Amino acid sequence: MSTTTAAANRGRVLGSAAVTWLVLAAALLLWELVAIGADSVYFPRMTDIIATGADVLLSGPAWRLMLGDAVFEIVLPSLATALGAWALSAALGVALGTALGRSSWAMDYCGTLISFLRSVPPVTLMPAFMVMFGIGVQMEIAAIVFSTLWPIVLNTVDGVRSVDQVKIDTARSLGTPRRYWIGMIVLPAAMPKIFAGLRLSLSIAILLMVVAEIVGGSGIGLRISTTQSTVQYTEMWFWVLLLGVLGYALNTALLAVERLVLGWQPARGDDA
Amino acid sequence: MSTMLEVSGLTHQYGQGERAHVAVQDLTFTIEAGQLACIVGPSGCGKSTLLRCISGLIPATGGSVRLHGDEVSGVPDDLAVVFQDYGRSLFPWLTVAKNVEFPLRWQKVSKAERQRRAAEVLESVGLAGVGKKYPWQLSGGMQQRVSIARALVSRPALLLMDEPFASVDAQTRGELEDLTRRVQRDLGSTILLVTHDIDESVYLADRVLVLSKSPAAIVADLAIDLPTERDQIATRESEQFVSLRGEVARLLQSPQVQRTGENAPAETPAATTGTDDTTASDATAASETTAPAEATGAALSDGADTAEAADAAGSPDPTAASRS
Structure with a gap:
């Protein structure tokens, strides 16, 4: 929401969105210059990092569009874990949030509990998850679901509760049957808030994916810890940068979906 | 009477x-x-x-x-009600036509019939051809016409x-x-x-x-x-x-x-x-x-x-x- 407006304002002030990319390029260039000046093994040049990245990702045969094994064995499984767990969390969170939000008493009982669970830094629970689920993809999924669930639940509760009284009266006076109520009134009205929760939890999902992988030893997380301990700092930096790129791409994709689903909103700059 | x-x-x-x-x-x-x-x-x-x-x-x-x-x-x-506050009474996530069709959704009316009746009643309130717009794209008076149409559609x-x-x-x-x-x-x-x-x-x-x-x-x-x-x-x-x-x-x-x-x-x-x-x-x-x-x-x-x-x-x- 605010990103759209911010981007629009910038566009108006400076002429075009290309400026933001120019700033990014300048930052990478600055990195390059500082790295040349520092000449440190811990702080490789940006061009080296990008070249290493290209080697890692584009070392495959032509029939796979040059995509290297790393894409299929590291990047995609990591992404699948993060997105799969996030989607599971979204389904659970919206269902739970709707149930809690619709009930007149449930949040009185569970509100504090949920705030408490949300306040526990999920990273600190990693050892507990390892004991409960063993080391592997199950533990990673559990960690991601646990940390992304609460923002979605709380935003959904908020959205479900904020349905305008006039709309409720209107729907009642039109004789809306109970079975249509949630799908046709409550969820559409709550959708802007739900999406706010989904966006927040998507970035948390990426974060927890890496942490769980570093602890559990798989995917991108494992590559970061391996390259760090084997003094392959250039590749380590590449994986870190890749996470930034992935986070940006996923957020952009979610924004596109949001624009599609919430296209009905008149003023997207306003607080939904 | x-x-x-x-x-x-x-x-x-x-x-x-x-x-x-x-x-x-x-x-x-x-x-x-x-x-x-x-x-x-x-x-x-x-x-x-x-x-x-x-x-x-x-x-x-x-x-x-x-x-x-x-x-x-x-x-x-x-019975149908038209409220004063059309801005809050219309469903912003539905187009004008879908708003008007709304009360027919759970009645035994086919989709085609639903669309036909919505178009008909929109025409009778002087809003032919705006069905695909969203309520906020219309003026206040037109929005209130939409809610009148919606109230009338189920007769x-x-x-x-x-x-x-x-x-x-x-x-x-x-x-x-x-x-x-x-x-x-x-x-x-x-x-x-x-x-x-x-x-x-x-x-x-x-x-x-x-x-x-x-x-x-x-x-x-x-x-x-x-x-x-x-x-x-x-x-x-x-x-x-x-x-x-x-x-x-x-x-x-x-x-x-x-x-x-x-x-x-x-x-x-x-x-x-x-x-x-x-x-x-x-x-x-x-x-x-x-x-x-x-x-x-x-x-x-x-x-x-x-x-x-x-x-x-x-x-x-x-x-x-x-x-x-």
């Missing part, structure tokens, strides 16, 4: 005991099928409460409402309108008034419209019911014998219109309506009939000049109530009060 709506002894009270506020007290009236009746009353007199009771949105605390003979408990299928026996034109400009208001009369005649609908605007009530209605200040009671029931064909300029200039408007205005200023007990003129009958003593004394404590914006909310304490004023709620002869 058959009776469409029968309201008898309708009473609604918000809250209990000390803090109780009687919004509507012992209202009795009937609306004939095919009639366009306006209820006019001062701000905060309980008009909206009355409408909410009739529409079944809130259960009345006393009395009964019958829609073509059936006791109303819960929202009847055969309700009774259409209730709660201050439907209070949020649009004067020009649009006139257009919507004419639209309402035209649609009512074309479809033969029965409409009960609540307003605080005297001119509007006289211009629109076949019949005007004048309500007193809270707790609302009917103080007059006027037949509006203006010609069926009405014109925003000519009708409003006509002697008949001017005299009817004057009559309604005088009624609204009368002590019966204002319920200003202390300075009530002598001609007000002083008999106390059917008055709840506790209610009367509670209300006397409140300031008589308080005029809350809307009586839809929780307990509001407005209008000093006295024995004389409460008499109006009891058993006035409406015709005696109105037609002198």
